[in-house]
Amino acid sequence: MDNFLENPTIKGSIIVKENVFEDLRGSFGRLFDDRKFSEVFFNNVKNINVSKNTSKGTFRGLHMQTGTYSETKIIFCSQGSIIDLFIDCRLESSTFGSINAIKLSSKINKTLLVPRGCLHSFLTLEDNTEVIYLTDNYYSPDNEISVSPFSKEILNQFKPYKINICSEKDKKGMEFSKFFKSLTKTN
Numbered sequence: 594m595d596n597f598l599e600n601p602t603i604k605g606s607i608i609v610k611e612n613v614f615e616d617l618r619g620s621f622g623r624l625f626d627d628r629k630f631s632e633v634f635f636n637n638v639k640n641i642n643v644s645k646n647t648s649k650g651t652f653r654g655l656h657m658q659t660g661t662y663s664e665t666k667i668i669f670c671s672q673g674s675i676i677d678l679f680i681d682c683r684l685e686s687s688t689f690g691s692i693n694a695i696k697l698s699s700k701i702n703k704t705l706l707v708p709r710g711c712l713h714s715f716l717t718l719e720d721n722t723e724v725i726y727l728t729d730n731y732y733s734p735d736n737e738i739s740v741s742p743f744s745k746e747i748l749n750q751f752k753p754y755k756i757n758i759c760s761e762k763d764k765k766g767m768e769f770s771k772f773f774k775s776l777t778k779t780n
Contacts, residue, residue: 605708636729650757654714655740663709664730673722674698675715683710739766
C-alpha cells in the first residue's frame, strides 16, 4: 500500500474526479471544464503542455515561476501513472512548507490543481507515461526557480520509488533546505 495522499492538503489545491463515459466505441471524458475550478483561482488557459516520458523513474520538476509570472497548474495523467509532488512556498499561506505527494494515473481519472506559489514536480511510475498540464501563465525562464530533487526531504516523499532519469537542469537546481531558508530570510 502506498502512503500517498488521496486528496491534497495544501491550501488552494484540489482534486477533481473526472466522469468518463464508456460504450462499445471506447470512452469519452472532458479534460477541462472551467466550472469545476470555480472555487479556486485559475486565470484562463495560457498553455497546454504534454510531457511524454519513455521510462519509469523519470523525474521532472521542482519548478515554479515567481512574481507576476507565477502560475496555477492543472495536471492530468493521460497514460501510465505518476507521483505528483508539490510544495507550498507561499509565506502567507496557512499550509506554508507543506509537501503533498499524490498518485495520479490514467486508470483513476483524477485532475489535480496546484496553486500559484508552489514548487511542482512529478515522477513516472511506468514506462510510456504521458502527462498533460494546463497553465494560466506563459513560460518565463528568467522568472523560474528550480530546486534539486536529490535532498533527503524530497527523496523520502517518493519512497518506495526512485529517480532514475533527471535533466541536468533539475540536478543542478538549488538545494531544498537552502531554497526554503532563502524564502524566510527575504521576508
